[in-house]
Amino acid sequence: MRQPLVAGNWKMNGSLNSVRELLKGIKAGIGDVGPAEVAVCPPFVFIPEAQAQLADTPVAWGGQNLSAEAGGAFTGEIAASMLLDFGCRYVIVGHSERRTLYGEDDALVARKFAAARAAGLRPILCVGETLEERQRGTTEDVVGRQLDAVLELAGAAALADAVVAYEPVWAIGTGMTATPQQAQDVHAFIRSRVAGHDPAVADGLRILYGGSMKPGNAVELLAQADIDGGLIGGASLKAEDFLAICKAAA
Ligand code: 13P
Secondary structure, eight states: OOOOEEEEEOTTOOOHHHHHHHHHHHHHHGGGSOSOEEEEEOOGGGHHHHHHHHTTSSOEEEESOOOSSSSSSOTTOOOHHHHHHTTOOEEEESOHHHHHHSOOOHHHHHHHHHHHHHHTOEEEEEEOOOHHHHHTTOHHHHHHHHHHHHHHHHOGGGGTTOEEEEOOGGGTTSSOOOOHHHHHHHHHHHHHHHHTTOHHHHHHOEEEEOSSOOHHHHHHHHTSTTOOEEEESGGGGSHHHHHHHHHHHO
8 A cells, every 4th residue: 555645845935934834734734634644845945944843743844856966066056965964855856847947857857866865865756748748649758758767867676765746747837637537547657667667666656646736626636546645836835725635635
């Protein structure tokens, strides 16, 4: 049995005050959530606040990005070891906003994945196609290529304890959601791709859906056989909505 995981990707949102309130809200309601694992990924500067507030709770925290390098003259970058210093369990790697807005290609994403793994962080590897790619019928080519880059560099064993998030780019922040069947089809494809390398790793791999997941659509999405949780953007900024999704996963 795969333990469901619901992770909030706060992106570049919030202030110290709003983050304190949000963490307070999550802490207050987390007792009712049940068996799903819950994590939040705040902007880097708020990670110490998350650590301070969440240390005595079951909620984990993580980064939204990391450097592929271990350290040195890389102005503005954050190394895996630094995230670990602040108690991070997870780090998002290869989010589509990093890929499209900051030019991260498959090779760099794979190196970041390997850097996270080497440091003992659990990467949440994001994959997903654009609307144009879906309409052209190339969803599996794109997602397969994104997965293969990591499988080739890091090996299938590196996916044990890691997480994959299927985030169709056209569903991110748009209010458009993949139908449960569309999402399930890609999740099953991801699992089979990994199974081609290592069936046991594939069987244990948690594959999250991300893209306008909300309390209103979470139950249906999470009921799919290969959807093991969610990576939540907008709805993770409201404690009530985030906790409702966590409950739906449990
Ligand atoms: P939304 O939930 O706002 O669509 O964002 C999804 C996402 O990008 C999570 O990483």
